[in-house]
Amino acid sequence: MTNLNQDPLIGQQLDEYELVSLLGYGGMARVYRGRDIRLKREVAIKVIDAVYRADEAYRARFEREAQAIAQLEHPHIVRLYRYGEVSGLFYMAMQYIPGRDLFSYLAELKAQEEWMPALEAARFVRELCGALDYAHSKGIIHRDVKPSNILLGEDGRSYLTDFGLALLADSETKGDIFGSPHYVAPEQAISSANVVPQSDLYAVGVVLYEMFTGQRPFEGAAPLEIAMKQMGELPPSPQEIRPDLSPALTAVILKALAKEPGDRYGNGNLLATAVEQAIEQPEEVAIAELDTVNDDLDSVAVPLVKPPPPPAAAGPPLSTAPRDLPPPPAAVAMGQAQHVVVPTPKQEKVKTNNGRSCLYFLLFLLVIGGVAGAAGWFFVWEGHSPNDLIYLAQNGSLPPTATATATLAPTETPTIEPTLTATAVPTEVIVATATATAVPNTPLPSPTPSPTNTPTPLPTATATSTPSPTPTIVLTREQDAMPQVVIPATTFMMGARDEDELAEADERSRHEVTVDAFAIDLFEVSVAQYAAFLNTLGDYVSVCNGFTCLSTNFETRLSYLTDNTVEYVAVEGRGDYPINNVSWHGANAYCQWVGGRLPTEAEWELAATGGNGRFYPWGDELVIDNDGTIPAVFAGTFDNLQPVDSLPEGASPFGLHHMAGNVWEWVADGYDPIYYDRSPDENPTGPEVGVTDDYVMRGGGYDSPAEALRTTNRASERAPEFREIPSTGFRCVTIP
Structure with missing residues (x-):
């Protein structure tokens, strides 16, 4: 056992106070029994611990404590005699209470x-x-x-x-x-x-x-x-x-x-x-x-029951007269074949050309034609960026001048009457110990509608007992009746653990982050909810902060959002499925419409892990059935997409559904592969990027390999993209 009196300050003198013995220590300071050599009385001396003496924040907190006590003269509050500093060592001399x-x-x-x-x-x-x-x-x-x-x-x-x-x-x-x-x-x-x-x-x-x-x-x-x-x-x-x-x-x-x-x-x-x-x-x-x-x-604290899924919210009253279907977005290629590109969580991911071949061709013509002056005019005189040229090559026009945080201004903003009541949801935290093991990146077979699971843990996974359910506070957002879980202000370690062999370089280094309290959607935003949003806009082309919101069933089979010539509606029986094919701007605009925003990466990771660094939202264990499916995410193809309130066995510690699988989820942060090495430690919001740059996606989708389902995995895609990301959706946060 360490002798507490083996302390270099014992026997030293701070002004008129001699330090006699160590009484104890706390979070940032040590307390000594001392003696006032002038007044011949015992005192308690509180000194900032050595490791915090150079920290301005701790010094300010220490001084604030002294200021607080100095204002108080009460028979049941310890009195302050003096606050001082000797050779960079700050101390308080206080009343000694034997x-x-x-x-x-x-x-x-x-x-x-x-x-x-x-x-x-x-x-x-x-x-x-x-x-x-x-x-x-x-x-x-x-x-x-x-x-x-x-x-x-x-x-x-x-x-x-x-x-x-x-x-x-x-x-x-x-x-x-x-x-x-x-x-x-x-x-x-x-x-x-x-x-x-x-x-x-x-x-x-x-x-x-x-x-x-x-x-x-x-x-x-x-x-x-x-x-x-x-x-x-x-x-x-x-x-x-x-x-x-x-x-x-x-x-x-x-x-x-x-x-x-x-x-x-x-x-x-x-x-x-x-x-x-x-x-x-x-x-x-x-x-x-x-x-x-x-x-x-x-x-x-209401009864601990699971809330129903988000309702098929109705939009505002619309005219019953038939209207013309909206024209397909200019960048949508019509046809039967659907080319599916899955966002890749690697920094060196292979992306579609997104107009870059056109960019190279334009640059080649510039060189051959000897019109370098045009490039100077475009980039220098007009102040455009290379991303603007990419957008020009892809869409035939310059991007809108709206910023990524532009305020959505629909012509009418109805209030959807909520049918849910605030409930506290019991969540069982599945804790297991496992060594991260790569799962072959092979297509997963389509499960039957009502599969019978026979879990087979990976060889290195050893499940432990499940703790008692922990209740969470669930609020109901008025605009779209979405249940939201309140997550208190928390400090946690963000990024991949050292033992995670599947982690990429952009998931490191692991660092401490503090986030303020926030309320995050219990479910991913559903098709019915997004249809109600579009019905307030009357269109989806170039109306989400100046960009196209998403692809619908009019352009691709891989969508459950359609149009009945009167309003936007969900395909029958699919209203409670997650919206997909959404651009970052389409997700951001919806969150603004409900009075919130997209979650930051830090908020999303805290919500997915509970702050304990688990590999997957449900724990460290990855169970694969005999047929090759993962029960917690039920992944496969678009036909295996699940309702937003399904698969509670895959919920996060806060009870959030589908933080892994179903659809990738946009977050507010722009993508920077080395951002973790320079991220602020309080409420990080990501690097500053433009409206056409890459933004981060989290959680993996229905067609993702197992390694993409990890809670620290990061993928990215250009903010305007909506055509080739069918497995991408989102959820929102608000400030409680």
């Missing part, structure tokens, strides 16, 4: 199978709530209330400490997720920017729960799993753990743990008073309050 913390006390009681005396718990809660009310009155929210930050002095009093995550009224927050997952409030789990004073009181509710039951309301294998439970799962009733607790005290604890801040106690004094009354005079606490609390919780 004793222990509440965490140690609760652990001791649990080991002895004892409960904290009720009156003692009520006294601690009164002191803690008084300290928080005082801090809140000064515009300071603690954001990290937990037993280890509550010191119990030898004098019997409690003291609130560690304001390292405190939010000052005049400061800003990036919206990161801060706090300890076991004690974080639901709104704080989504974003620290959402915190209010009642967020601290939620943490007090968790401490209350732990005092009287010896347990915390939510546990999990990973912080993200716990945070998701805080957001969407009902806490077990304390009486289920400890039947002798009164209904009155149970009601108080559950009200403190209400999901909505407005349903909790308005301030700490009200909470402390309710606890005291429930203990000393339980008959005077209205038991009806318990029913109110349960009703409030039920309205947030």
Whole structure:
């Protein structure tokens, strides 16, 4: 065991403070017992840990903590004596509290199978709530209330400490997720920017729960799993753990743990008073309050049932008079033969000419004709790019001047009445250990409509037990009735794992990324939903931010979107299948129409992996049936395309369907094969690219080999392309 007192700072002096011994250390600092050589008193000295001393962000956070404590003079808050700097070493000298913390006390009681005396718990809660009310009155929210930050002095009093995550009224927050997952409030789990004073009181509710039951309301294998439970799962009733607790005290604890801040106690004094009354005079606490609390919780954490698939949403009222079918896009070659090109996830992928042969021919004529001046006029005087020349060669005209983020302005934007209700979806995370094994890239046979699967794991795959389902919060988007899963702000490792032998160079290097909270579609956008969108535009040629949206059944057999001379509709029985043949601009325009956008690569990968780097959305295991099909994706040909709500066995940890297979999914980012080596670590959005450049696709399609189904695989295609990517669709995100 390491001797904590073997520290180079012990015996050193920082201004008038001598460091005597190491008391402990946390996320970014060490705390020493020190002595004020002038005033002859013991002090606690907090020093930024050596590895963080050069980090400006940590230094700013350390200084913010000092500023917060300096504003507070309260008998139950640790006092600050001095904030200083010596030779680049920043420190805080604070009040020394001999004793222990509440965490140690609760652990001791649990080991002895004892409960904290009720009156003692009520006294601690009164002191803690008084300290928080005082801090809140000064515009300071603690954001990290937990037993280890509550010191119990030898004098019997409690003291609130560690304001390292405190939010000052005049400061800003990036919206990161801060706090300890076991004690974080639901709104704080989504974003620290959402915190209010009642967020601290939620943490007090968790401490209350732990005092009287010896347990915390939510546990999990990973912080993200716990945070998701805080957001969407009902806490077990304390009486289920400890039947002798009164209904009155149970009601108080559950009200403190209400999901909505407005349903909790308005301030700490009200909470402390309710606890005291429930203990000393339980008959005077209205038991009806318990029913109110349960009703409030039920309205947030709804029954764990799977929502129905997106409805075949109707568009706006249209004229019943027949209208002419839209002309085929200029770049669509009419004919029976369909040339299918699958996006390749390699950097050196072989792409179709996309007009490049015409480009070379034009350049050859320029050279032969000696008209180099024309090239100078085109590129220099007119300011066009080579991609503009490619577009000119392909389409016979220059690309529109709209940018990739142009706002869609349809003539009419109806509201599709949703038929779904917000539900929490149980998702079972299939965790397996496997060595990535290449699967032969051979055509997969067409499965029968109702296949009987006999899974045969790859030789290196060893499945482990499946954890309990983890609920997720599902919202319903008003515009198209799409269920969306809320994913809280998260920091995770993005990119291929070192042991992934199938990973390409553009999937590396693996790097840490933080993304803010977002809501992502539970399903891929369906044919019926996209038809409703087109019916607001009246066409699909050159109307998606100036580009053609997609190919329909009028141009290709590989589409379930058609036209009945009155409106755009889905082929009968295929309304809940994913839209395909969509250009990046067609996907982007739809997401703008519903009030959102395409997901970034980072958001998409987090949603697919749960942040744990799994090879496939369902885990590390790839199971192939005896007939060569992959049950989790049911891949093969276009005829094997599946409804958007099918195959739950292939869902991601957040319950998202078809994050692998079915259709490739466009994301917002432009493609850069070395972007990961220079990506920002917060909310990366990809390189800056033009409206005709390559954009990233993720997840693989119905005709993809197994290696393309991996969660870190990246493919790309030109943003205007829609003719030769029949296995490409999308889903959207919005900001909750």
